[in-house]
Amino acid sequence: MLNGKLKSWLICIDDTDDIGTKGTGEIAEEIALLISGEPLSRCSFVTRHQLYVHPEIPYTSHNSAMCFQVRTHLSLAEIRDVAVAHLLQESAAAADPGLAILDLQSDIDRQALIDFGLAAKQSVKTKSQAYGLAEALGVSLSEHGGTGQGIIGALAGLGLRLQGSDGRIKGxxxxxxxxxxxxxxxxxxxxxxxxxxxxxxxxxxxxxxxxxxxxxxxxxxxxxxxxxxxxxxxxxxxxxxxxxxxxxxx
Structure with missing residues (x-):
């Protein structure tokens, strides 16, 4: 018997690749496939969100985050375990991966998250700003290698997906x-x-x-x-x- 009721989540990753390695979009699709393999779990399409391109921001080719929605009985800890294990296994050695997970049933200031995403398309944001907002909103935000700079894009991608009129569908x-x-x-x-x-x-x-x-x-x-x-x-x-x-x- 499955534990817990079905809930919807947004998952976003950023900065997992390097030149000549598997792309962040492909890794996002693989995480979605792993989660959707669980009983009753369903994952949506992956959206690619373009962020600010600036000399102060390290990126591989385009500086874009990848986000998808999942409906599952898995808990936050279980979702995070699946995502983190795959990030650690598949991210490029030179990458700075970040992971953000949002409970879509949670009562948070969505506009604050959207505003952060929109700002990240036009200006340089910092890790401290990202962690500060995530903590204030109760969003799961974590880094998994390198400088962890990818947390900025991962959090921004959540906001842009929530905004609803941003991003290309992968594939x-x-x-x-x-x-x-x-x-x-x-x-x-x-x-x-x-x-x-x-x-x-x-x-x-x-x-x-x-x-x-x-x-x-x-x-x-x-x-x-x-x-x-x-x-x-x-x-x-x-x-x-x-x-x-x-x-x-x-």
Whole structure:
């Protein structure tokens, strides 16, 4: 018999990799898979949150944190044990891993966490600031190697995921009917065949079900208004899946 009721958590990691090693997003997905292997446990997609790029901030390539939601009967200590063991096993030797875990049922000042995440996209934050906020809010925050600088991004990633309109969904959107070249679909068909929640324009507008979109190549989704959205942009009166420059906003 399982102990404890199902609860929802946010888990975020940062600064686990080095050039030529396994990426932080892949490690986040592996932790999610380990937790979802427990009976009744379910994990969501991983979101990639871009943080401030500055000479004072050490990072491997893009300075981004990786976050996902889990619903499980596991306790905080058990979730943390799984995550920490995997971080210690898979993080690069030169990395500075950080781990943040938030109980989504807890009554905390969510806006304070969101504000920290938004600030970390535009300014240099410190470890003492991160630890101070985590302690005040009751968020589990810990470092697991190197300087532990990754705790800043891990805490910021929680806030950005909570904010609900930040981050790219890791991986590609898979569309069953998409062949080589380009193909036209209705928004309704895209939603039905991919499982995304909406199709979103690069200016933040949702397309109606009857609208047509012309898709080709890699399809990428973003997190907007707490939804998984396929991002599109207009070209000569046609909606097309977003290019790299459009995705950079997220």
């Amino acid at each position: 590609q959107v898979k569309l069953k009917g998409l062949l080589d070249g380009e193909q036209v679909f209705s928004v309704a068909e895209v939603i039905e065949q991919t499982g995304v929640d909406s199709v979103l324009t690069h200016t933040g507008q949702f397309l109606c079900f009857k609208e047509s979109v012309t898709l080709s190549g890699k399809l990428k989704a973003v997190y907007h208004d707490h939804q998984v959205c396929l991002l599109v942009y207009p070209q000569d009166g046609i909606w097309r899946n977003a290019l790299k420059q459009h995705l950079q906003h997220y």
